[in-house]
Amino acid sequence: MKCIHCAKDCKYSERSDKKCPHCKHPFAFEPRQGDPFTDGVFQSALDTISASSTIRFGPEHIYYEICRRKRYRFRHAHLYLIAGGHFLGVCACLLLPSPWRWFMPFLLLGIIVAIAWGFRERRLVPLSRGEFERLWNRWCEAHGKPKGLIVRKQAPAKPVPLESDVGDYSFDRVVVCDSEATVDLLLANQFHFENNCAVLSIDGYPPGIFTLVRDMLKRNPHLQVFVLHDATMKGCRLAHKLATDPAWFGKKIKVIDVGLRPIHADAFKGLWTESGKEVQPGDGISVSEAKWLSAYALALAAVRPEQVLKRLFRAINRQFDPHAESSSGGDGGNTGTTDTASFADDAGDTDGGADAFG
Amino acid sequence: MSTAHRVIQASVGAPLGTGTSRQRPVGRIGGVVCVADSSAASNRLAAALGPGAQLLNSDTCRLVVDYDCCWRDGRLIYSEDQWQHVLATQTLGNVQGAFALASLASDGTLTLARDAIGERSLFYAIVPGGIVFASTVPALLASELIGRKLNRPGIATYLVYAYLPGRETLVEGVYELLPGEMIQFHEGRSASSRLWSLPAEPEEWADETILRDALRARLEVAVRRRLPAGERVGATLSGGLDSSLVVALACRLHDAPVHTYSISFGAGHANELPFSSLLAEHCRTEHRIIELSPTVVLRYLDESIALLSDPIGDPLTVPNALAFREASSEVGIVLNGEGGDPCFGGPKNLPMLLAELYDGAADEPHARARSYLRAHLKCYDDLESMLLPDVLEASTLLENSLTVHLDDPRWRSFVSKLQGINVAFKGGHHILPKVDAESAPFGVLARSPLFDREVVELSFRIPPQLKLRGSVEKYLLKQAVQDLLPRAILDRPKSGMLVPVEGWFRGPLRSHARERLLDGLTPYRLFRRDYLERLLDGRLGGLRPRHGAKIWLLVTLEAWLRGVFAG
Numbered sequence: 001m002k003c004i005h006c007a008k009d010c011k012y013s014e015r016s017d018k019k020c021p022h023c024k025h026p027f028a029f030e031p032r033q034g035d036p037f038t039d040g041v042f043q044s045a046l047d048t049i050s051a052s053s054t055i056r057f058g059p060e061h062i063y064y065e066i067c068r069r070k071r072y073r074f075r076h077a078h079l080y081l082i083a084g085g086h087f088l089g090v091c092a093c094l095l096l097p098s099p100w101r102w103f104m105p106f107l108l109l110g111i112i113v114a115i116a117w118g119f120r121e122r123r124l125v126p127l128s129r130g131e132f133e134r135l136w137n138r139w140c141e142a143h144g145k146p147k148g149l150i151v152r153k154q155a156p157a158k159p160v161p162l163e164s165d166v167g168d169y170s171f172d173r174v175v176v177c178d179s180e181a182t183v184d185l186l187l188a189n190q191f192h193f194e195n196n197c198a199v200l201s202i203d204g205y206p207p208g209i210f211t212l213v214r215d216m217l218k219r220n221p222h223l224q225v226f227v228l229h230d231a232t233m234k235g236c237r238l239a240h241k242l243a244t245d246p247a248w249f250g251k252k253i254k255v256i257d258v259g260l261r262p263i264h265a266d267a268f269k270g271l272w273t274e275s276g277k278e279v280q281p282g283d284g285i286s287v288s289e290a291k292w293l294s295a296y297a298l299a300l301a302a303v304r305p306e307q308v309l310k311r312l313f314r315a316i317n318r319q320f321d322p323h324a325e326s327s328s329g330g331d332g333g334n335t336g337t338t339d340t341a342s343f344a345d346d347a348g349d350t351d352g353g354a355d356a357f358g
Numbered sequence: 359m360s361t362a363h364r365v366i367q368a369s370v371g372a373p374l375g376t377g378t379s380r381q382r383p384v385g386r387i388g389g390v391v392c393v394a395d396s397s398a399a400s401n402r403l404a405a406a407l408g409p410g411a412q413l414l415n416s417d418t419c420r421l422v423v424d425y426d427c428c429w430r431d432g433r434l435i436y437s438e439d440q441w442q443h444v445l446a447t448q449t450l451g452n453v454q455g456a457f458a459l460a461s462l463a464s465d466g467t468l469t470l471a472r473d474a475i476g477e478r479s480l481f482y483a484i485v486p487g488g489i490v491f492a493s494t495v496p497a498l499l500a501s502e503l504i505g506r507k508l509n510r511p512g513i514a515t516y517l518v519y520a521y522l523p524g525r526e527t528l529v530e531g532v533y534e535l536l537p538g539e540m541i542q543f544h545e546g547r548s549a550s551s552r553l554w555s556l557p558a559e560p561e562e563w564a565d566e567t568i569l570r571d572a573l574r575a576r577l578e579v580a581v582r583r584r585l586p587a588g589e590r591v592g593a594t595l596s597g598g599l600d601s602s603l604v605v606a607l608a609c610r611l612h613d614a615p616v617h618t619y620s621i622s623f624g625a626g627h628a629n630e631l632p633f634s635s636l637l638a639e640h641c642r643t644e645h646r647i648i649e650l651s652p653t654v655v656l657r658y659l660d661e662s663i664a665l666l667s668d669p670i671g672d673p674l675t676v677p678n679a680l681a682f683r684e685a686s687s688e689v690g691i692v693l694n695g696e697g698g699d700p701c702f703g704g705p706k707n708l709p710m711l712l713a714e715l716y717d718g719a720a721d722e723p724h725a726r727a728r729s730y731l732r733a734h735l736k737c738y739d740d741l742e743s744m745l746l747p748d749v750l751e752a753s754t755l756l757e758n759s760l761t762v763h764l765d766d767p768r769w770r771s772f773v774s775k776l777q778g779i780n781v782a783f784k785g786g787h788h789i790l791p792k793v794d795a796e797s798a799p800f801g802v803l804a805r806s807p808l809f810d811r812e813v814v815e816l817s818f819r820i821p822p823q824l825k826l827r828g829s830v831e832k833y834l835l836k837q838a839v840q841d842l843l844p845r846a847i848l849d850r851p852k853s854g855m856l857v858p859v860e861g862w863f864r865g866p867l868r869s870h871a872r873e874r875l876l877d878g879l880t881p882y883r884l885f886r887r888d889y890l891e892r893l894l895d896g897r898l899g900g901l902r903p904r905h906g907a908k909i910w911l912l913v914t915l916e917a918w919l920r921g922v923f924a925g
Contacts, residue, residue, distance in 0.1 A: 054900035153722075160718060163772035169711055170828035192712045193732065194902055199716075209715050219828050309901050 001027070004043045004143070028142035029135065036127065037066070042139055045069065050148045051306040056188040058150045058181055060301040063132045067271055068302075085112030150188040155208055167212050170220040173316065174198040174213075178229035178238050178259070180205040182300055182308075186228075189309055195316060197226075202238060218249065225249055228312060229259035231298035233279045236261055240284030257284075258315040260300055262292035271302040363635065365622075365647045368654045368680050374661045375799030380686050382801050385410025387422040387460055387480075388497055391468050391543075392488030399501040403492060406500035408798070414460050421445070421461045424478050424493055426803050427584055428455030445469075450540065451553040454811045456794075458493055458535075467544040474554035474811045476537030476786025478794060479667060483532045489543055494795070495527055495667035496922050504532060506923060513884055513915075514745065514753030517737040520671035520911055523783040524759070527668050529923065534667070537786035554811070556778050556818065558768035563821040566834070573816060574838040580810035581607040584693060592617045592689035592802075594681055595645075597633025599832060599847060600698030604807055606842035608693055609641040618643040619685050619692070621677045623650055627858040633847055640844050648684050650677055652866040663914055664921035665795045670788055671736070671911035673857035679796040686800035696789045697808030700780035701817040702835040703825025706733055707773055714772060724757040726764050730779070731756060737908055740898075744889040773822035785809055859906030864896065871909050878916040885912075 002009050003020035012032050014021040029035035029042065045065040049057045089105030096104055145151075175197055177183050183206065186192065186199045198217055204210045217223055225242055229235025239257040242248045249255070265272060275297045281290040300308065386407040390396040391414065404411045412422035421441060428435040430444060430453045444450055445461055456477030461469045470491055472480045482491035485503045492498045499506060507530040512522055525533050535541060538554040564572075581604060585591055593605045595618040609616050618641075620634040631647060638645035655676045662679040663669065685692050698704065713729035731738045741750060763782070769775045790809060797804040807813065817825075820834055827833035836848050863871050875890045890912075892898055896905050 051899045054898070054903075162714065162718065163770065163775070165771040165773060165822050166711060166714060168823045169708070169773075169826050171708060171712065172829045187716055189901060190732070191901070192716055193709050193729070196708050196712070198712065206716065213715060306901070313901070 001031075001038050002040050003027070004039050026142040028139045035135070036131075037069070039139075039142075041069065042066070042135075046146050046148075049304055049306075050146075051304075053148055055306045055309065056148045056150050056185070057305045058185060058301070059136060060181060060299070061305055062136065063127070063129070064271055064299070064302045065304070066132065067127050081112055081116050085109045088112075150184050152184055159208055167216055170216050170223075171198045172196060172220065172222070173224040173226065174200060174217050175226045175228050175258075175312065176238065176242060177201050177227075178232070178235040179300075182228055185305055185308065186312075189305070191309055191312070195313060197316070202241065214248075221252070223249060223253050224316075225253055225255045226258050226312070226316060227255060228300065228308075229257075230300050231260040231262055231265055231293070231296075232275070233277065233285065233293050235259055235300075236289060236293065237284045256315070258312060260298055260303070262289045262296075262298075265292065265296065265298050268298055268302050272296040272298050363638065363645045363647065365649055366684055368648050368650050368684065370654055370657045374658060374665075374679060374683065378683075378686050378800050380690055380801030381409050382426075382798065382803060383410075384424055384426065385412055386493035386497065386798075387412045387414070387424045387458060388490075388492035388501075389414030389422065389460055389462075390488065390490045390501065390503065391416075391462065392466075393485060393490065393503065394487060396488075396503075399490070399503050403490070403497055403501040406497035407493060409801075414462055416462055420463075421459070423457055423459045425457035425459075426455065426477070427805060428453050428457055428473075429583065430454070456805075460491060465544070467542055469540060469542050470535055471540040471553060472535040472537055474538040475781070475809045475814060476790045477806065477809065479791050480535045481527065481532055481667060482535070482541070495529060495532060496664065498532055499529065499922065499925060504529065506925070507531070508882065508919075508923065510749055510884070511752040511755070513749055514741055514756060516669055516671065516915065517741065517744070517911065518731050518756060519734055519783070519788075520736050521784075521788040522668040523787045528918075534787075537782065556768070556781060557815050558818070559770055559774050560819055564819065566824055566837075569816075569820050569824065570834055570837050573813075573820070573834060576810075576813050576816050577603070577807065577838065578607060578611060580807040580813050581693070582611045583810070584691070584805040584807050585612045586614075586691050588614055589691075590615045590617060590689050592619060592685045592692040593643075594618075594678075594685075594692060594694045595620050595634045595637060595643075596695070597630035597635075597637060597847070598695065598698075598850075599836065599843075600695030600808060602633075602637045602695070602843055602847050603698075603835070603839040604693050604695045605637060605643060606641055606839065607807075609643060610842065616641070616643045617685070617688050618645045619681050620645070620647050621650060621681060622647050623856075623858050627861070628856045630856070633850060636844055637847060644688075646684065648677075648681055650680060652862045654680065655862070656867060656870060659913070660917045660921050662796060663917035665799065666918060666922070667791065667795070668787075669914050669918035670792050671914040672788065672792065673859050673907070673910045675792060675796060675914070677857065678793060679799075682797040682800045682802050682804070686802045690801065691803045691805060692797065693805050693807060694793060695808060696793065696806045697785065697813070698832060698835060700777060700784055701808060701814055702820075702832040703773065703777075703822070705831055706780065707776055707826050707831070708829060709733055710776055711772065724761060727757040727760040730760060730764065730776075735904060735907070736911060740889070740908070744885055744893075746883060746886060749884050771822045773826055774818065777818070777822075777825075781814060857910075859910045861906075863894075863906050863909045868894075871913055874913050874916045875909070878920060879912065882919060 003023060003025060005025040006020060006023035008022040010021050015027060018027050018030060019025065028039050029037060031038055045062060049061045049065045085108055089109050092104040092108060093101055175186060180201050183199050183201045191197065192199050198213050200210060200213060227238040227242065229238050239255045242255050243251050275293055275295055279285060279290045279293040281287045285293065388403045388407050388411065390400050390403065400413055404413050413419065414422045421438065423441050430449065435441065444453060450471055455473065457473045458478035458480040459471045468489060470480055470482060472478065479493060480491060481495050481498055482489055483498060483504050490498060490501055490503050498504055509526060509528050509530040512526055512528045515522055516528065522528065525536060527534055538552055539550060540553050541548055541550045585608060591608060591612060593608055593616060595601045595605050605616065605618055618638050620631060622629050622631055658676050658680060662676045682692060710729060710733055714726060717725045717729060737744060741753065763779045764775060766775060766778055769778055790806060793804040824834040825832065840848055872894050875894060879885055893905060893908055898905060
């Protein structure tokens with residue numbers, strides 16, 4: 001197993017104290033003792049979600065990245081095939097004349113093993129939240145918190161005084177999220193700053209400035225509102241809520257749904273969770289969506305942070321493109337527009353899922 | 359209603375400034391004071407200052423002034439006698455317009471002064487036995503009185519701002535006078551004083567209508583003062599609000615034809631030509647579209663950068679120089695719209711407000727300074743990965759030095775604070791020195807009416823809420839000129855001049871960039887090679903890596919180090 005600090009390999013017997021024999025850095029995981037992966041695999045997951053240390057991320061992104069990693073496994077059929085190969089080899093050994101008697105069994109076995117190898121199955125590694133938490137704590141203990149991990153800022157003990165004019169202005173657009181973690185993701189990666197765009201959660205986050213920013217936004221009659229959310233009942237109803245809740249922007253403001261919806265879920269098979277809650281159609285959710293949402297949920301954290309940011313950026317720019325693909329969201333009506341393209345295309349490798357395990 | 363539109367393909371030809379018969383009425387200034395056997399150094403200095411150079415000396419010439427369009431108490435200054443009078447009456451602080459001045463009093467006191475906004479530049483260095491000063495750093499270096507030692511902490515500053523925003527230059531021991539500053543040297547001591555300072559916010563704001571009318575009147579005066587009576591005048595025209603309003607006012611106020619010049623980078627590259635052509639049509643100017651290929655830009659890159667006293671990593675430096683070259687065959691004065699953004703609520707304010715709301719509220723030290731540095735969209739977040747450890751270590755004061763300016767008590771409002779720092783930094787150290795340097799070789803005078811001192815003063819009397827109305831930028835400026843401009847220009851979103859650096863460095867200029875960065879910068883031991891390779895290969899990663907802009911920044915630095923610093 002390779003040490004992630006000195007990149008030197010060592011044998012199991014050399015790391016009985018769970019430390020690298022060369023640089024003495026501790027290992028977090030030991031697959032020989034039942035851990036599902038090595039430190040190298042975990043580090044590789046961190047490198048992937050941080051886009052080589054250029055994007056900040058939360059622990060939930062690491063969880064999904066680990067879940068997304070696939071392991072090669074042989075099916076039972078492959079084992080039967082290999083056993084059959086052995087049998088044929090033995091027969092060949094008994095029946096064929098020399099020198100074929102010694103050569104053919106190995107040839108047959110080689111061909112069959114190659115076929116089985118080529119058709120082996122790639123499966124997601126199941127990992128419960130609890131198991132991940134345990135492994136995550138061990139990683140932090142051994143290597144510290146990774147660079148780029150989003151750590152929520154402590155709210156100051158008393159409000160920081162801002163200049164008197166700061167609340168007198170407005171912005172052209174806002175992204176409203178269904179979770180605080182998504183707000184943190186956007187802010188930590190300077191999305192607001194780079195795109196001239198306010199970011200709020202539907203539930204009042206960030207707390208110190210939420211009301212001030214929302215009031216500032218209300219001053220712009222041409223405000224563009226983007227909603228970014230999980231594929232859940234709450235998330236899929238977000239655009240509807242913003243358009244109808246008098247506390248928010250009202251129906252005259254354009255709301256564009258750029259979040260995850262059931263239509264995007266196929267690309268993330270294996271990362272769905274059970275919803276366990278009956279969802280009724282209406283209020284921004286169509287009949288088919290209600291059916292899927294009644295059974296499943298899909299967290300936005302399942303999409304790699306870099307992809308979320310780039311897709312959101314693209315979705316915002318699409319609004320200036322007259323040929324952009326969009327459709328009425330959910331049950332139609334005047335509750336907003338769904339930008340179905342943002343999370344629908346290019347959802348293969350770039351969304352994660354093709355990296356080999358180990 | 360048709361206007362003469364002509365497309366000019368900028369060609370690869372003679373070096374910049376050769377073949378032009380035009381010469382500025384007043385030349386650059388310089389001098390070597392109290393240095394023994396300085397005649398050879400003085401000669402070298404004069405040669406480097408170019409045609410019409412004015413050299414200070416204790417025998418025949420005790421006052422030198424590089425100036426253009428200067429006014430005092432409503433009267434134009436046009437002679438040395440008037441400048442003598444200004445000095446004698448100690449009213450230099452009342453002079454408006456572009457100037458850099460040096461005088462030697464009978465008691466040996468040397469006075470150096472620079473205009474309020476920074477339209478002319480002046481640099482100096484203390485050398486054994488005396489002082490050497492000049493309008494440009496290349497001229498100072500040519501004197502051979504100064505050691506060519508790189509000011510390494512300045513590298514990080516340049517990488518973050520794309521220019522040097524204060525007194526320091528990239529040459530150790532060479533300093534720049536700040537805009538509106540006067541320094542007096544006497545018997546080995548120096549004393550700095552202010553001729554003019556950016557005004558504080560008033561206690562009470564005037565009414566919107568009064569301010570709008572005052573602004574319009576002030577803009578008209580600023581443009582009128584810069585027009586050459588009875589002669590053709592030129593203007594660069596991007597098609598944005600600022601250059602458009604200057605052209606529109608010039609057309610309304612001038613008694614001779616107005617020529618406008620726009621830049622294009624060829625078909626297939628985004629440009630603002632529909633807007634500039636619309637305005638040219640609207641104002642009936644003699645319009646020229648100067649088309650630049652990457653080959654032409656590369657050809658004149660080194661020469662354009664060698665004109666600069668400090669590197670300015672703005673991709674418009676070469677296009678600016680080539681626009682002045684083309685304009686010089688038709689006009690001697692070229693107006694521009696520089697200054698509208700910093701003075702009237704341009705596009706940097708909204709991102710800074712967002713950063714203030716989200717990051718400032720967290721009460722982190724230097725949060726505001728960090729946002730301001732990041733807002734330049736250059737290399738602030740890359741410093742750690744791009745600089746070698748010793749260079750990085752020397753650059754830890756960036757945020758500290760900025761906090762003083764951001765907490766300036768003259769301004770209570772956040773947007774006014776930004777305005778103050780933008781005018782002082784960007785106006786006097788980037789925009790104005792750049793247009794001055796790039797226009798000079800062609801004998802052209804570049805004039806910036808929106809940086810007129812009284813326009814700037816008035817801009818500080820406008821409440822920030824009328825500069826940024828909701829999310830509408832430059833609201834009052836638009837109101838003041840709305841009768842002059844087509845609605846399409848008043849309502850268009852800000853785009854900035856689009857220089858296709860990303861495409862150039864992925865395509866035709868790729869190998870040149872590679873050579874300049876990997877070979878040219880290596881001897882200076884500033885950058886980590888792995889960063890440079892990732893940058894050149896487009897592998898920096900991140901949300902918006904801006905490879906092209908960063909490569910341009912480094913290509914400019916390399917060209918400046920080779921062409922100016924190394925000589």
